[in-house]
Amino acid sequence: MSGLAPEDAGRRNLLLLVQLRWLAVAGQLATILAVAFGMGVPLPILPMFATLGLLIGLNLVQLLAERRRAVTNAQLFAALMLDVAALSVQLYLSGGATNPFVGLFLLQVVLGAILLRPATSWLIVAVTSGAFAALTLWYQPLALPTGMGSALSLPYLVGNWFNFTLAAVLIVLFATRVARNLSERDARLAAMRQQAAETEHIVRMGLLASGAAHELGTPLSTVAVALGDWARDPVIAGDPARAEEVADMAAEIARCKAILSGILLASGEVTGSAPExxxxxxxxxxxxxxxxxxxxxxxxxxxxxxxxxxxxxxxxxxxxxxxxxxxxxxxxxxxxxxxxxxxxxxxxxxxxxxxxxxxxxxxxxxxxxxxxxxxxxxxxxxxxxxxxxxxxxxxxxxxxxxxxxxxxxxxxxxxxxxxxxxxx
Missing domain, CATH: 3.30.565.10 (Histidine kinase-like ATPase, C-terminal domain)
Structure with a gap:
């Protein structure tokens, strides 16, 4: 989004989060219904649906706010933190870190690395890693039907948490570096485009100036010849005041011709004399x-x-x-x-x-x-x-x-x- 103004990029990023949140709400709703009614696993339906309702309300509020003012980095960070909080609540109500959907925290990390400034991206990593660690210790176990349950040891859960944290750190580390490289590239390209535009402007002015110099050369030469004739005229030569005026005009014409010669020389055209x-x-x-x-x-x-x-x-x-x-x-x-x-x-x-x-x-x-x-x-x-x-x-x-x-x-x-x- 390098070609967008900052406020336009912020609005588009917010709209992207809103769209992803609609997908998350639909996905969570389908999963809850499938697990509760399709697989017969008892779930705390009411608080889980209430969490989905809060996400829907957040989307509606953000859609209204987006039309009024520019979207800042802090607003995007707050929106992602609310998503992390909602996901943490859903996981707490459905098995914590033993829930296979705990890896969805990585989605928030990736979004933070792409949409946020580096400092707030790292804060997202710290918060999601902390939430993952907390969910290994505090959560509501699921009463799974016979044949569906499995025992996950604490070392396995700790290793899973370490794996998540390592992945999150690497994602943000490389994503922020790539974003910085792209930003520097865009800045260099913008500077090159600006310089090219200025150079083209100079070329156009040079062509105009050299054309004008050629056009003005002939009338100036004609006037110079006429002034030379006037200077030799007995009437003017006998009048010191008029002779001085003619001499001044001849000097100014010579100066104009020197300026035009300089323009032609600066534009690279041959003017009949070698460079000095x-x-x-x-x-x-x-x-x-x-x-x-x-x-x-x-x-x-x-x-x-x-x-x-x-x-x-x-x-x-x-x-x-x-x-x-x-x-x-x-x-x-x-x-x-x-x-x-x-x-x-x-x-x-x-x-x-x-x-x-x-x-x-x-x-x-x-x-x-x-x-x-x-x-x-x-x-x-x-x-x-x-x-x-x-x-x-x-x-x-x-x-x-x-x-x-x-x-x-x-x-x-x-x-x-x-x-x-x-x-x-």
Whole structure:
């Protein structure tokens, strides 16, 4: 029942117990009638029928209660304990441990092992074993007709009790282990399905982004050519204000084209230039400097990298870093501190800001798309993309609110993911 919500599973388990109890009532009734009237064995009919009546009443009560509220482990345990008590009464009235139906206690043990938590499963074992032991000493003997009676020695009854207890212990021991293994397997499968769904989402966004990049490339090139013509026009060239505006527009167009080239490179498409071979310090310092140029006075970069390392510039990682910096500004940060260091064989980027922090709803669903405090469709993709970029590179992203205000994001990824020998 791994695919059910806990409350639905509890209700179904309770219904299962109710169905089994109807079968038990029918079986006990048929056995009592057959033994008393078919075999001529005198039985205390009235108290035995009264016990059956209590089981029927319990079933009706549970059917009504099941419709009102969720069924808990304690309720299932109580229901099984009532079944054990009813069976103990019936056995006490009909020969105790000498009754061949004493083995039915194992049914309660099996049900407990399957339906209950481990602690209460073991409690069922203790109670049924105790009931079995008590029934070897205290019970109402049956006055069997001549030829039906047999004498069971005390050592035989003790051995029978030991056999029952051993079987009950082994059943619960292995059933609980199997249930735990199945639960862990289901959790792993659920995590794999979630990761596959997220990966498929990333692929769809990548296809959309690369398609949009191709489509936007042509009009941007056209605008760039037009701006170049304008810049050479004598009227505009002779007007410093207009010439500056044209230069600014040309710079923004160039920036847009660089962003589109980065999208295509990150999606694995050839853009006419080979991947950039650089060093770790130059790569990180250059990306932060470019971002700082459009957000002056926001970011302070601390270089704790030690010796420099040759790498291949990963545009997806650069975009993930830019996304996190943009998010910090949008969260009201006025200062952002970025510290780059190497711990063992891992690059660690620690990004701390003094903004409003991150809502708990986003922290609880880190890495899920469209989780954002911004009221617009498509918001929240920055963190989603950053988390999954780090995951693809074999690293991790952690996000937490700081006690003094603001947020802290930590990138951690193996240096081998950027190394020349692995990527060149």
């Amino acid at each position: 071979r650089t060093t770790l310090r130059r790569f990180l310092g250059g990306e932060i400097a470019r971002w700082d140029a459009s957000h002056p006075g926001f970011v302070a970069f601390e270089d704790a990298l030690g010796s420099d390392r040759p790498i291949v510039a990963d545009r997806a990682l650069a975009q993930a870093l830019v996304n996190v910096l943009d998010n910090a500004v949008e969260a009201g940060a006025s200062r952002i501190a970025v510290r780059a260091s190497v711990e063992g064989e891992a690059l660690v980027l620690r990004i701390v800001d003094d903004g409003r922090g991150v809502p708990e709803s986003i922290l609880a669903h880190l890495g899920k798309p469209y989780q954002s405090s911004k009221n617009r469709r498509g918001a929240g993709l920055g963190l989603f993309l950053a988390v999954n970029v780090l995951r693809v590179l074999g690293g991790t992203l952690t996000l937490a609110n700081r006690a003094g205000g603001g947020a802290e994001v930590v990138f951690r990824l193996p240096l081998g993911a950027l190394a020349l020998e692995d990527r060149g």
